[in-house]
Amino acid sequence: MDFFELAKSRYSVRSFKDMPIEEEKLQMILEAGRFAPTAKNCQPQRIYVAKSEESRKKLASVCSCTFDAPLILVVCYDRERECKRSLTPGTQTGEMDTSIVCTHMMLQAWDLGIGSCWVGYYNDDEVAAVLGLPEHIRVAALLPMGYPADDAKPLNCHFQSRELSDMVEEI
Numbered sequence: 001m002d003f004f005e006l007a008k009s010r011y012s013v014r015s016f017k018d019m020p021i022e023e024e025k026l027q028m029i030l031e032a033g034r035f036a037p038t039a040k041n042c043q044p045q046r047i048y049v050a051k052s053e054e055s056r057k058k059l060a061s062v063c064s065c066t067f068d069a070p071l072i073l074v075v076c077y078d079r080e081r082e083c084k085r086s087l088t089p090g091t092q093t094g095e096m097d098t099s100i101v102c103t104h105m106m107l108q109a110w111d112l113g114i115g116s117c118w119v120g121y122y123n124d125d126e127v128a129a130v131l132g133l134p135e136h137i138r139v140a141a142l143l144p145m146g147y148p149a150d151d152a153k154p155l156n157c158h159f160q161s162r163e164l165s166d167m168v169e170e171i
Protein backbone atom coordinates (compact mmCIF):
# COMPACT_ATOMS: atom_id res chain seq x y z
CA MET A 1 0.00 0.00 0.00
CA ASP A 2 1.39 3.45 -0.75
CA PHE A 3 1.55 5.84 2.17
CA PHE A 4 -1.47 7.94 1.18
CA GLU A 5 -3.67 4.84 0.83
CA LEU A 6 -2.34 3.48 4.12
CA ALA A 7 -3.09 6.69 6.02
CA LYS A 8 -6.47 7.11 4.35
CA SER A 9 -7.69 3.56 4.90
CA ARG A 10 -6.72 3.30 8.58
CA TYR A 11 -9.56 3.53 11.03
CA SER A 12 -9.91 2.86 14.75
CA VAL A 13 -10.53 -0.85 15.19
CA ARG A 14 -12.55 -1.69 18.30
CA SER A 15 -13.38 -5.32 17.68
CA PHE A 16 -10.74 -8.02 17.29
CA LYS A 17 -10.30 -11.64 16.32
CA ASP A 18 -9.19 -13.93 19.12
CA MET A 19 -5.88 -14.44 17.39
CA PRO A 20 -2.41 -13.46 18.61
CA ILE A 21 -0.13 -11.10 16.72
CA GLU A 22 2.90 -12.98 15.41
CA GLU A 23 6.13 -12.12 17.23
CA GLU A 24 7.93 -10.91 14.08
CA LYS A 25 5.04 -8.57 13.26
CA LEU A 26 5.03 -7.22 16.80
CA GLN A 27 8.75 -6.56 16.49
CA MET A 28 8.19 -4.62 13.25
CA ILE A 29 5.53 -2.51 14.95
CA LEU A 30 7.82 -1.77 17.89
CA GLU A 31 10.73 -1.00 15.54
CA ALA A 32 8.53 1.53 13.70
CA GLY A 33 8.05 3.25 17.07
CA ARG A 34 11.77 3.08 17.73
CA PHE A 35 12.54 5.03 14.54
CA ALA A 36 10.07 7.82 15.27
CA PRO A 37 11.57 11.29 15.56
CA THR A 38 11.84 12.71 19.07
CA ALA A 39 12.91 16.15 20.23
CA LYS A 40 16.72 16.37 20.40
CA ASN A 41 16.60 12.61 19.79
CA CYS A 42 15.98 12.17 23.52
CA GLN A 43 13.89 9.02 22.86
CA PRO A 44 11.87 9.19 26.07
CA GLN A 45 9.43 6.48 25.01
CA ARG A 46 8.92 3.41 27.15
CA ILE A 47 6.49 0.83 25.86
CA TYR A 48 4.91 -1.92 27.95
CA VAL A 49 3.61 -4.87 25.96
CA ALA A 50 0.54 -6.40 27.61
CA LYS A 51 0.06 -9.84 26.09
CA SER A 52 -0.76 -12.01 29.06
CA GLU A 53 -4.34 -12.38 30.18
CA GLU A 54 -3.30 -11.11 33.60
CA SER A 55 -1.86 -7.84 32.26
CA ARG A 56 -4.77 -7.26 29.90
CA LYS A 57 -7.25 -7.87 32.72
CA LYS A 58 -5.44 -5.37 34.92
CA LEU A 59 -5.73 -2.75 32.18
CA ALA A 60 -9.37 -3.63 31.49
CA SER A 61 -10.10 -3.09 35.20
CA VAL A 62 -9.20 0.61 34.87
CA CYS A 63 -10.09 1.26 31.23
CA SER A 64 -13.34 0.39 29.50
CA CYS A 65 -11.78 0.78 26.06
CA THR A 66 -9.42 -2.18 25.79
CA PHE A 67 -11.93 -3.98 23.55
CA ASP A 68 -10.78 -7.50 24.47
CA ALA A 69 -7.77 -6.99 22.24
CA PRO A 70 -5.19 -9.80 22.21
CA LEU A 71 -2.46 -7.24 22.83
CA ILE A 72 -2.29 -3.79 24.37
CA LEU A 73 0.67 -1.46 24.05
CA VAL A 74 0.93 0.92 26.97
CA VAL A 75 2.88 3.78 25.47
CA CYS A 76 4.64 5.87 28.09
CA TYR A 77 7.43 8.39 28.32
CA ASP A 78 10.17 8.85 30.86
CA ARG A 79 10.13 12.29 32.46
CA GLU A 80 13.84 11.93 33.17
CA ARG A 81 14.60 11.52 29.45
CA GLU A 82 12.17 13.90 27.77
CA CYS A 83 13.46 17.12 26.22
CA LYS A 84 12.93 20.34 28.19
CA ARG A 85 12.00 23.22 25.88
CA SER A 86 14.54 25.89 26.81
CA LEU A 87 12.78 28.79 25.05
CA THR A 88 9.46 27.99 26.70
CA PRO A 89 10.52 27.09 30.24
CA GLY A 90 8.34 24.64 32.08
CA THR A 91 7.28 22.74 28.97
CA GLN A 92 8.53 19.35 27.79
CA THR A 93 8.10 17.17 24.73
CA GLY A 94 7.34 13.69 26.14
CA GLU A 95 3.70 13.72 25.05
CA MET A 96 4.54 15.02 21.57
CA ASP A 97 7.29 12.46 21.13
CA THR A 98 5.10 9.56 22.19
CA SER A 99 2.27 10.76 19.95
CA ILE A 100 4.57 10.32 16.96
CA VAL A 101 5.70 6.93 18.27
CA CYS A 102 2.05 5.85 18.53
CA THR A 103 1.27 7.06 15.02
CA HIS A 104 4.25 5.22 13.54
CA MET A 105 3.23 2.01 15.30
CA MET A 106 -0.45 2.27 14.35
CA LEU A 107 0.38 2.82 10.69
CA GLN A 108 2.99 0.03 10.64
CA ALA A 109 0.42 -2.27 12.24
CA TRP A 110 -2.20 -1.31 9.67
CA ASP A 111 0.24 -2.03 6.86
CA LEU A 112 0.52 -5.56 8.29
CA GLY A 113 -3.27 -5.94 8.42
CA ILE A 114 -3.37 -5.31 12.17
CA GLY A 115 -5.88 -2.84 13.56
CA SER A 116 -5.56 -0.63 16.61
CA CYS A 117 -7.29 2.17 18.44
CA TRP A 118 -5.69 5.07 20.23
CA VAL A 119 -7.21 5.10 23.72
CA GLY A 120 -7.04 8.00 26.13
CA TYR A 121 -10.11 7.19 28.21
CA TYR A 122 -8.49 6.26 31.51
CA ASN A 123 -7.08 7.91 34.57
CA ASP A 124 -3.28 8.14 34.34
CA ASP A 125 -2.74 7.36 38.02
CA GLU A 126 -5.00 4.29 37.92
CA VAL A 127 -3.15 2.82 34.94
CA ALA A 128 0.20 3.56 36.59
CA ALA A 129 -1.01 1.94 39.82
CA VAL A 130 -2.25 -1.34 38.29
CA LEU A 131 1.02 -1.69 36.38
CA GLY A 132 3.19 -0.54 39.29
CA LEU A 133 4.92 2.13 37.19
CA PRO A 134 7.53 4.35 38.82
CA GLU A 135 6.71 8.04 39.32
CA HIS A 136 8.93 9.24 36.44
CA ILE A 137 7.11 7.07 33.86
CA ARG A 138 4.01 8.79 32.47
CA VAL A 139 1.32 7.04 30.46
CA ALA A 140 0.61 8.71 27.09
CA ALA A 141 -1.78 6.25 25.42
CA LEU A 142 -3.08 2.71 25.36
CA LEU A 143 -3.07 0.99 21.98
CA PRO A 144 -5.21 -2.14 21.98
CA MET A 145 -4.36 -4.00 18.76
CA GLY A 146 -5.02 -7.17 16.86
CA TYR A 147 -6.52 -8.57 13.69
CA PRO A 148 -9.85 -6.85 13.01
CA ALA A 149 -12.94 -9.00 13.65
CA ASP A 150 -14.84 -9.99 10.53
CA ASP A 151 -17.55 -7.47 11.38
CA ALA A 152 -15.16 -4.66 12.44
CA LYS A 153 -15.98 -1.37 10.78
CA PRO A 154 -15.30 2.31 11.34
CA LEU A 155 -17.68 4.35 13.50
CA ASN A 156 -19.61 7.05 11.65
CA CYS A 157 -17.32 9.75 13.03
CA HIS A 158 -14.45 8.25 11.02
CA PHE A 159 -16.12 9.66 7.89
CA GLN A 160 -16.68 13.12 9.33
CA SER A 161 -13.52 14.98 8.39
CA ARG A 162 -13.58 18.77 8.29
CA GLU A 163 -12.70 20.29 4.94
CA LEU A 164 -9.05 21.13 4.32
CA SER A 165 -10.06 24.73 3.71
CA ASP A 166 -11.52 24.79 7.21
CA MET A 167 -8.24 23.68 8.83
CA VAL A 168 -5.52 25.07 6.60
CA GLU A 169 -4.76 28.70 5.94
CA GLU A 170 -2.04 30.33 3.92
CA ILE A 171 -0.24 33.07 5.84
Ligand SMILES: Cc1cc2nc3c(=O)[nH]c(=O)nc-3n(C[C@H](O)[C@H](O)[C@H](O)COP(=O)(O)O)c2cc1C
Pocket residue numbers: 010011012013014065117118119120121122154155157158
Ligand atom coordinates in the same frame (compact mmCIF):
# COMPACT_ATOMS: atom_id res chain seq x y z
C1 LIG B 1 -5.73 11.32 21.67
C2 LIG B 1 -6.80 10.34 21.26
C3 LIG B 1 -7.57 9.72 22.22
C4 LIG B 1 -8.54 8.78 21.87
N1 LIG B 1 -9.23 8.11 22.84
C5 LIG B 1 -10.12 7.15 22.49
C6 LIG B 1 -10.77 6.38 23.49
O1 LIG B 1 -10.50 6.50 24.69
N2 LIG B 1 -11.67 5.44 23.10
C7 LIG B 1 -11.95 5.21 21.77
O2 LIG B 1 -12.78 4.33 21.48
N3 LIG B 1 -11.33 5.94 20.78
C8 LIG B 1 -10.43 6.89 21.12
N4 LIG B 1 -9.77 7.58 20.14
C9 LIG B 1 -10.05 7.31 18.73
C10 LIG B 1 -10.83 8.46 18.07
O3 LIG B 1 -12.14 8.47 18.58
C11 LIG B 1 -10.81 8.27 16.55
O4 LIG B 1 -9.46 8.30 16.10
C12 LIG B 1 -11.58 9.36 15.82
O5 LIG B 1 -12.95 9.29 16.17
C13 LIG B 1 -11.47 9.22 14.30
O6 LIG B 1 -11.88 7.92 13.90
P1 LIG B 1 -10.90 6.95 13.12
O7 LIG B 1 -9.66 6.74 13.95
O8 LIG B 1 -11.69 5.68 12.92
O9 LIG B 1 -10.56 7.62 11.83
C14 LIG B 1 -8.78 8.50 20.48
C15 LIG B 1 -7.99 9.12 19.51
C16 LIG B 1 -7.00 10.02 19.89
C17 LIG B 1 -6.12 10.63 18.82
